[in-house]
Amino acid sequence: NAGVTQTPKFQVLKTGQSMTLQCAQDMNHEYMSWYRQDPGMGLRLIHYSVGAGITDQGEVPNGYNVSRSTTEDFPLRLLSAAPSQTSVYFCASKPWENQPQHFGDGTRLSIL
Amino acid sequence: AQKITQTQPGMFVQEKEAVTLDCTYDTSDPSYGLFWYKQPSSGEMIFLIYQGSYDQQNATEGRYSLNFQKARKSANLVISASQLGDSAMYFCAMREGPKTSYDKVIFGPGTSLSVIP
Numbered sequence: 743n744a745g746v747t748q749t750p751k752f753q754v755l756k757t758g759q760s761m762t763l764q765c766a767q768d769m770n771h772e773y774m775s776w777y778r779q780d781p782g783m784g785l786r787l788i789h790y791s792v793g794a795g796i797t798d799q800g801e802v803p804n805g806y807n808v809s810r811s812t813t814e815d816f817p818l819r820l821l822s823a824a825p826s827q828t829s830v831y832f833c834a835s836k837p838w839e840n841q842p843q844h845f846g847d848g849t850r851l852s853i854l
Numbered sequence: 855a856q857k858i859t860q861t862q863p864g865m866f867v868q869e870k871e872a873v874t875l876d877c878t879y880d881t882s883d884p885s886y887g888l889f890w891y892k893q894p895s896s897g898e899m900i901f902l903i904y905q906g907s908y909d910q911q912n913a914t915e916g917r918y919s920l921n922f923q924k925a926r927k928s929a930n931l932v933i934s935a936s937q938l939g940d941s942a943m944y945f946c947a948m949r950e951g952p953k954t955s956y957d958k959v960i961f962g963p964g965t966s967l968s969v970i971p
Contacts, residue, residue, distance in 0.1 A: 784945055839957055840887050
């Protein structure tokens with residue numbers, strides 16, 4: 743049972759490059775979300791989705807795009823990477839509203 | 855707007871003692887849920903306990919209990935009989951909703967707990 747799988751685990755980008763962080767879950771969860779974690783700031787919500795075809799912005803959406811064409815996948819796109827986007831990115835999913843989220847192992851992204 | 859506050863950046867507790875980690879929240883939605891997660895130094899997020907806004911009793915899960923004071927908008931985590939393995943970051947989180955297309959879960963800044971032998 744894979745749960746929530748994030749790829750890659752580590753990535754180094756140059757300023758201005760674009761990239762897609764992949765997230766897949768095999769639990770048939772309707773809800774998926776992306777967070778970034780920075781020291782002293784906890785996890786901040788970037789974008790989330792309550793089902794295929796439905797996405798919405800979180801607390802810090804600027805510079806990031808998402809789409810949800812299938813229940814399983816929720817990729818996060820950085821359009822033009824900036825050093826301020828250096829962070830650890832977590833993807834999470836849950837089946838319905840009162841259930842806890844299942845988290846992936848995270849992607850550590852460095853932008854030079 | 856949703857907001858979670860954790861006012862204790864770092865806490866120390868003696869092994870086998872109890873410790874309370876504070877969490878206050880702000881929401882205008884009458885339906886919400888509160889979660890606590892643990893993040894050890896290895897980085898994974900571990901779910902600990904959940905409290906719904908309409909739950910009549912405080913949640914408990916083994917050594918974890920949630921001191922839920924709805925009028926004060928606080929949801930403090932109590933860890934009884936601390937163990938060395940409890941040393942970690944602890945995050946309080948809140949879900950607002952649900953509505954048809956709105957179900958945000960936001961996190962507080964976290965509290966770093968260190969258990970002293």
